[in-house]
Amino acid sequence: MNKLTTQHNYISALTPLRGIAALWVVIFHIDVSIYYRDLGALVSRDATGILSKGYLWVDFFFLLSGFIICHVYGQKLIENWNFKTIKSFLWSRFSRLYPLHFFTLVILIIGVWITPKYFPNVIDGSWVTYFSPQALPIQFSMINAMNLYHFLSWNMPSWSIGAEWWTYTIAVFIIPLLYRKNTRIILLSSILAIIALGSLVYLHPNQNLDITWDYGFLRCLFEFIIGINIYQFYQKELGKAILKLDFIIPLLFVLIILTFHYQLPDLINIPIFILLILAAAYNQRKVRAILERPVFRFLGDISYSMYLVHGIWFFVFWFIFPHWKQAENINTLSIPQRLIYTLLFLSLTILSSAFTYYFIEIKARKKLRRMY
Template sequence: MSKISSNAFADTKPHYNLLDGLRGVAALLVVWYHVNEGFGFAGAVNGVGDGSIKNFNHGYLAVDFFFILSGFVIGYAYDDRWNKGFSMKEFFKRRLIRLHPLVVAGVVLGAITFFIHGSVQWNGTQVATSLTMLAMLCTLFFIPAIPGSGYEVRGNGEMFPLNGPLWSLFFEYIGNILYALFIRRLSTKVLGALVVVLGIALTWFATFNISTYGSIGVGWTLDTVNFLGGSLRMLFPFTMGMFLSRIFQPVKVRGAFWIGSAALVALFSVPFLGPVEPVSMNGIYESFCILIAFPILVWLGASGATTDKISTAICKFLGNISFPLYVVHYPFMYLFYAWLIKSKLYTFGDSWAMSLGVMAWNVLLAYACLKLYDEPVRRYLAKRFLKQN
């Protein structure tokens, strides 16, 4: 197995090199998915089309892949520590130091881009600066916005309207709390049973189109169905990843990173599958990806090894930028969407230069945030607040 040494401010165990690389690939694919999302959104706002995403239809499943990776890494990193004097307080400090500095950056960038956009909702309604500041404060403390409230400033129901994808970090925090309080105490057999029950529940939700969206792309807004769906989207892959970390035995595989990367591109590129009644064909496909394909990819990624400096460097770079890229890219998607709406452009062919520029800008921004902000801040916080192992 290929692992690289942890940084001084990271968790003390080494981490899997190829899994880092696959996480980075998935993060890039999320950005590409959101680029394509913009074409449908701009069309819907201007009354052209139904707002559906025409290309790269299943990129939202990257979130579910992130959750299974997170569960695997947390189980691997912490399961054997609890009987060695490791405390819940120490766990939460480590997770906050790992995640929240970039959350702060993502919120600040969200507020800045909202001001650049003119502090207006998508329908043109002006938003008071005080409400934007309230939205910013609530997001910093992960207090979700109620749809239709004054501090739900963009007007399209997002849980965190200054940086929409933070909804998944909200559920990630819930998963971390449940792990520390409850899941870590389960035996492997009981954890496996819980995974089966959650897998059945997730399959039911997706296959019978409980969301009525025609997809499992839920969790981003605060209503009953979205909270249920978002919880299932987190809980099953999160616990599955932990279960895999406990039973993992490497298999011999060559080219695991390239196989996994190609598989993610292929899985996310599958067009929307209909019909949705009496059962959703798209939901069956989503269930296949989350319950079967993603665990296999995690197992292969954990089993594989980089064999040359180039692939090692690629995996390290992609792993390093994966979380910054996910957290900081969407504020600039709002500006991109506003430009598409104003320019009345609804396809990649009409906007290829700007679309590729948005991709490149977000990668560069993520790397800059990592090196100039995230790593120094985490290094300082770790030295200040963590026990040195």
């Protein structure tokens, strides 16, 4: 058995950042579920994009993924680039991604089978679009970010999981090519990836980075490449003297909030996210101590579960609350009702995510890796 050994030097501050990013995406979808069901909005979209731009944290995930994969597996893929190493790498990533993806799909299939029998009143026109049987093979094979089914379907956030998986399959060729610590290669590949990402935005109908089922795979791939190069910047300690300072990470969060609030072009956030990853990786002071507190570590640990499991709760709220609104003859949710709605959604997501993290993610991953 040839297990892919990994580098040790765990960069602890990055896990809590992943938790914060996942939580922001959850709140973004809470706002979507209220806004597009004519229940009001958590905050006015005309006044601020602080929530409506929350989809950009997925770009942070893609950049971070390239960074982390290069940190953990990069050297091994270069030193021992052969069938066994590639197989070990891909099996490791498959056992990380697929069990929870499969579990959430099965839960939704059961729900879609039961609901029409016992709760037919909650079903509307969007049901057929979201839960088309034609989309299931695409979901199970994780090719749900390649423009094969023209809508988000079943567990909607899972498009990015498919994008990540197929990016990993290409990464076994990309990493040996790019991970050379050659400044020219780093700069050239970064420039080309940014140009490609900009072209993707320009050609997209919405001209933003909210690219999901329609070539979200390319969005992931280009940002993953940038993430590989971020890691090489990290190894060269570029900007460390400044980025390691405690005020940098709060400053970058302020910049992110401002770009979201003023709804500036999405691509502006890419360099900010790059700096945030580097700053978190470099920082050894108070900010890291704060990020390593149990609550942030916990959110980081369950971030993947939060990301996928909240897709199930999204549909629960999406179909039930409009029915409740009609039954109670309510036009929009009041501020206290929106607060209760948000807290209920978040609580159910976090509690169920803790369960799936410990009993689905960890257990299935261990079992699958023992099979290799």
